[in-house]
Amino acid sequence: xxxxxxxxxxxPFSPYEVLTAMEAMQEGYDxxxxxxxxxGMEFEDFKYNPKFPIxxxxxxxxxxxxxxxxxxxxRGYELKYDHRFSMHPELIEANDRYRxxxxxxxxxxRFRGIAKEKQEAELLKTRxxxxxxxxxxxxxxxxxxxxxxxxxxxxxxxxxxxxxLCLHDGQIKSRVCMxxxxxxxxxxxxxxxCHPFFIQGISTMTNGENTAFVPIKEWLLGKxxxxxxxxxxxxxxxxxxxxxxxxxxxxxxxxxxxxITPLSTSELNSHPQGDxxxxxxxxxxRLVIDGPNAVIGTLPDETCLLVMDQKKLxxxxxxxxxxxxxxASEICGVDAMIPDRDPSLDFQPMREHTVIVPPDRKExxxxxxxxxxxxxxxx
Amino acid sequence: xxxxxxxxxxxxxxxxxxxxxxxxxxxxxxxxxxQCTAVCPKEAIRLSHMRQRLPKLDVMGKKRGSDYRTFTGIxxxxxxxxxxxxxxxxxxVCPNDAITPVPGTNENRTTFFDNQKGEPRKRGGRxxxxxxxxxxxxxxxRISMLTDPALDAGRHEFTITTTLGRILSPEDYLDRKxxxxxxxATREIFPFVIGSMSFGxxxxxxxLGLLQGVAYCNEVLGIPVVMCTGEGGCPPWxxxxxYLKYIILQIASGYFGWDEIIRAxxxxxxxxAAIEIKYGQGAKPGDGGLLMWYKVSKLIAxxxxxxxxxxxxxxxxxxxxxxxxxxxxxxxxxxSMAFGHKVPIYPKISASTxxxxxxxxxxxNPYAAGLMIDGIDGGTGAAYNVxxxxxxxxxxxxVRECYLDLAAQGxxxxxxxxxxGGIGKNGNVAQNGMALIMLGxxxxxxxxxxxQATAGCLxxxxxxxxVCNIGICPxxxxxxxxxxxxxxxxxxxxxRVADTFMSISTEVKKIMxxxxxxxxxxIGMSDALGIADKAAADRLQIKYVC
Numbered sequence: 001x002x003x004x005x006x007x008x009x010x011x012p013f014s015p016y017e018v019l020t021a022m023e024a025m026q027e028g029y030d031x032x033x034x035x036x037x038x039x040g041m042e043f044e045d046f047k048y049n050p051k052f053p054i055x056x057x058x059x060x061x062x063x064x065x066x067x068x069x070x071x072x073x074x075r076g077y078e079l080k081y082d083h084r085f086s087m088h089p090e091l092i093e094a095n096d097r098y099r100x101x102x103x104x105x106x107x108x109x110r111f112r113g114i115a116k117e118k119q120e121a122e123l124l125k126t127r128x129x130x131x132x133x134x135x136x137x138x139x140x141x142x143x144x145x146x147x148x149x150x151x152x153x154x155x156x157x158x159x160x161x162x163x164x165l166c167l168h169d170g171q172i173k174s175r176v177c178m179x180x181x182x183x184x185x186x187x188x189x190x191x192x193x194c195h196p197f198f199i200q201g202i203s204t205m206t207n208g209e210n211t212a213f214v215p216i217k218e219w220l221l222g223k224x225x226x227x228x229x230x231x232x233x234x235x236x237x238x239x240x241x242x243x244x245x246x247x248x249x250x251x252x253x254x255x256x257x258x259x260i261t262p263l264s265t266s267e268l269n270s271h272p273q274g275d276x277x278x279x280x281x282x283x284x285x286r287l288v289i290d291g292p293n294a295v296i297g298t299l300p301d302e303t304c305l306l307v308m309d310q311k312k313l314x315x316x317x318x319x320x321x322x323x324x325x326x327x328a329s330e331i332c333g334v335d336a337m338i339p340d341r342d343p344s345l346d347f348q349p350m351r352e353h354t355v356i357v358p359p360d361r362k363e364x365x366x367x368x369x370x371x372x373x374x375x376x377x378x379x
Numbered sequence: 380x381x382x383x384x385x386x387x388x389x390x391x392x393x394x395x396x397x398x399x400x401x402x403x404x405x406x407x408x409x410x411x412x413x414q415c416t417a418v419c420p421k422e423a424i425r426l427s428h429m430r431q432r433l434p435k436l437d438v439m440g441k442k443r444g445s446d447y448r449t450f451t452g453i454x455x456x457x458x459x460x461x462x463x464x465x466x467x468x469x470x471x472v473c474p475n476d477a478i479t480p481v482p483g484t485n486e487n488r489t490t491f492f493d494n495q496k497g498e499p500r501k502r503g504g505r506x507x508x509x510x511x512x513x514x515x516x517x518x519x520x521r522i523s524m525l526t527d528p529a530l531d532a533g534r535h536e537f538t539i540t541t542t543l544g545r546i547l548s549p550e551d552y553l554d555r556k557x558x559x560x561x562x563x564a565t566r567e568i569f570p571f572v573i574g575s576m577s578f579g580x581x582x583x584x585x586x587l588g589l590l591q592g593v594a595y596c597n598e599v600l601g602i603p604v605v606m607c608t609g610e611g612g613c614p615p616w617x618x619x620x621x622y623l624k625y626i627i628l629q630i631a632s633g634y635f636g637w638d639e640i641i642r643a644x645x646x647x648x649x650x651x652a653a654i655e656i657k658y659g660q661g662a663k664p665g666d667g668g669l670l671m672w673y674k675v676s677k678l679i680a681x682x683x684x685x686x687x688x689x690x691x692x693x694x695x696x697x698x699x700x701x702x703x704x705x706x707x708x709x710x711x712x713x714x715s716m717a718f719g720h721k722v723p724i725y726p727k728i729s730a731s732t733x734x735x736x737x738x739x740x741x742x743x744n745p746y747a748a749g750l751m752i753d754g755i756d757g758g759t760g761a762a763y764n765v766x767x768x769x770x771x772x773x774x775x776x777x778v779r780e781c782y783l784d785l786a787a788q789g790x791x792x793x794x795x796x797x798x799x800g801g802i803g804k805n806g807n808v809a810q811n812g813m814a815l816i817m818l819g820x821x822x823x824x825x826x827x828x829x830x831q832a833t834a835g836c837l838x839x840x841x842x843x844x845x846v847c848n849i850g851i852c853p854x855x856x857x858x859x860x861x862x863x864x865x866x867x868x869x870x871x872x873x874x875r876v877a878d879t880f881m882s883i884s885t886e887v888k889k890i891m892x893x894x895x896x897x898x899x900x901x902i903g904m905s906d907a908l909g910i911a912d913k914a915a916a917d918r919l920q921i922k923y924v925c
Contacts, residue, residue, distance in 0.1 A: 209523065209895065211523065211894060211895035211896050211904075212896065212899065212901070212904065213906070214903070214904055214905060214906040215791075215901070215902060215903040215904055218786045218791065218903060219786070219789060219791060219792060220789075221786075221789070222785075222786050222787060222788055222789025222790065222791070223789040224789065244549075248549075248550070249549055249550065249553055250553075251553070261898065262898075264536075264538060265540075265567060276556060279547075279552055279556065279562060280549070280552065280553075282542055282546050282552075282565055283546055283547055283548065283549045283551075283552040283553075283792070284549050284792075285542065285546065285792055285899060286791065286792045286902075286903075288898050288899040289898075290895065290896050290897065290898045290899060291895070291898075292895070310897070310898045311530070311535060311897065311898075
């Protein structure tokens with residue numbers, strides 16, 4: 001089973017802090033991979049403008065690298081910053097890594113001043129086009145292309161990868177950092193299969209197995225929504241369901257839990273919005289995840305969340321203090337990230353809970369599915 | 380002595396060893412109580428006087444001679460009308476185990492004479508093909524074990540209901556919720572539905588037993604079972620009762636019983652579970668319903684608005700409709716309107732190559748609430764033997780194809796597909812049903828299995844019994860003759876209905892738990908399926924395992 005760690009803080013911190021939490025939980029995984037998502041970026045050698053989209057990934061060959069750089073130029077992106085990792089390549093197991101990249105671009109002239117949705121669609125299309133280019137010769141992997149977000153994925157022990165990329169050198173910091181240890185092992189090793197998963201600023205990671213993967217995948221694929229593809233991992237669908245809930249259905253975040261783990265009919269019969277939620281459950285029935293999973297995610301506004309499957313068959317704890325919160329599979333992970341918190345205030349969500357760390361990070365919000373849904377149309 | 384010349388040897392003369400079932404009678408155990416001959420629905424055996432020579436030898440007197448004894452024994456009739464059907468009622472009533480039918484091992488010579496009076500054989504039951512079906516051979520092989528723990532079927536909570544009724548896409552649902560649009564009616568039901576067996580096909584006692592059992596399942600056990608009436612209406616007291624909500628009313632091409640139903644609408648206490656429009660049946664695709672005159676009793680005649688004792692064939696198609704568009708659009712919309720758009724309306728068709736075109740038509744009809752597909756192994760109360768044995772399409776590939784077609788459009792959530800035809804044929808009802816569900820069905824209909832499990836129907840796929848059509852059901856399940864159906868106690872049938880659905884429910888959990896599924900029925904979870912048949916695996920797009 002994977003181990004997950006997320007830290008969110010008002011003051012940017014090094015991703016290495018989260019990797020130490022992964023190390024604390026090392027007994028829970030097999031060192032087969034690391035996925036890192038950073039949000040709220042700060043670079044030591046560059047004053048980053050959070051409007052610039054950041055492209056992150058791995059060029060496996062020089063050819064792939066040039067293809068990528070020329071594609072971005074042709075599409076009209078102006079390179080503003082190209083982060084150089086101080087590398088220890090000998091610590092990386094794979095030997096086909098030409099360059100890890102985190103590059104900030106200025107949006108092409110033609111996208112300035114147009115609707116935000118169109119800009120977002122362009123960013124997604126660009127990432128997918130690059131992914132396609134990379135898949136042709138297997139020489140380029142692009143994990144994200146979005147303002148204020150960088151992703152790193154690699155095969156190996158998390159701490160070792162951190163050392164290989166010198167993530168402890170303080171060159172990169174972020175306000176939110178998500179890490180997952182372990183490659184996806186249910187379906188072939190593939191860098192894209194490594195958690196967290198990302199689409200248009202929305203990202204989730206999961207421990208456990210999604211037993212309803214195939215029906216959900218078939219349904220999402222059938223919707224023909226740009227970006228709903230890949231599915232090298234059984235939990236990639238969680239990110240897409242969250243995206244679908246927020247961006248396509250335009251429902252509040254509280255609805256996510258109702259979609260992936262709806263309440264039973266008898267529970268809904270006594271719910272203030274039971275009628276609406278029963279209809280929503282029917283309409284979204286193919287998105288019921290069945291678990292066992294703990295899903296941890298972040299949103300573009302730096303909101304962080306944690307939800308459990310309906311049977312609560314996976315562990316996860318959240319703890320922290322004002323301005324700084326951590327979510328991890330195990331308490332030792334939370335301890336490693338925020339040792340000076342009051343541990344008596346740690347919270348382990350039950351099946352009906354959604355734990356939210358709002359962007360202000362003042363206090364934890366706990367939503368119960370039995371509560372009124374903050375939704376005017378449902379009333 | 381009778382001379383050989385005067386014995387009646389006609390082209391149709393057969394000995395009892397030519398018959399598919401041969402009565403074995405042990406004279407040494409028989410007390411001649413006559414119960415077997417009284418109970419035999421076909422009068423295949425009769426008591427007859429026989430004469431036996433007793434040799435008399437007087438050794439001392441060096442004289443020989445014969446003595447004779449006359450006694451009563453049991454003889455099997457050898458004409459087609461009285462052919463034994465192997466039901467075994469004789470052995471059931473025999474106090475001394477003196478009699479039983481055994482399957483004839485001789486080639487079945489009666490086949491040539493099944494067309495008595497120029498009429499090909501008609502019978503009830505199912506296709507006479509025995510052995511494991513394709514569904515029996517499907518295994519569930521995606522077991523959560525090491526990567527994730529399997530669930531505990533006995534301890535965890537499971538949701539094993541399915542949705543009957545059209546489900547809107549999430550976008551449409553929210554749009555209509557905001558703008559006050561119509562939300563189609565849905566029902567949360569148990570995925571194993573008692574399939575359409577009409578009030579004419581079944582005896583009043585059987586029907587009452589089923590209804591009582593279904594009500595008990597819903598109201599006491601909390602298993603939301605529904606049952607379909609089949610064509611032929613529904614007793615008026617049921618239409619006006621609160622039990623109507625457990626009943627799917629069927630309308631077929633003969634429209635039998637619909638006058639009563641329409642007239643009862645104002646008096647209905649609740650809405651029916653759904654309306655099923657029957658266009659076809661898996662046992663006899665392209666054929667209409669048939670209630671033979673033997674079964675059109677006074678009660679049935681009244682219910683259906685017809686004279687007593689006449690054959691009631693339904694046409695093969697709905698005579699008022701010329702096209703699929705009309706069938707789907709006009710009929711479904713009309714019925715939906717008649718019930719105030721509060722009742723799911725869906726069509727039932729035979730599995731065939733045209734199922735996909737029907738489905739695609741339904742997808743575009745906002746009032747269509749589902750599609751019920753009945754496969755070649757489905758049962759019937761009466762049909763021509765040749766239709767049952769040789770016409771139709773198996774259910775598994777038909778359902779799978781339809782599901783994948785919906786999946787490609789991202790609409791598999793919207794039109795639920797129900798499947799029928801041979802589910803539980805060999806007793807594996809939960810396994811067969813769940814295999815179909817994982818192939819893409821939202822639920823299954825079971826008919827013959829229910830008759831077998833709840834009332835001890837004697838029919839099997841080795842040409843046993845099969846007399847549902849002529850109203851002489853030895854168990855009283857499909858008879859309208861009070862002397863016969865009084866054999867069946869409705870209370871005991873109801874008890875068996877409850878037993879059956881409780882055990883199906885447990886078995887379904889035992890299938891879902893190892894797969895790690897508990898919160899929703901694993902509809903379309905094809906990654907859980909494997910079969911040791913490469914061609915079938917490719918066709919169904921499931922794993923080939925061996």
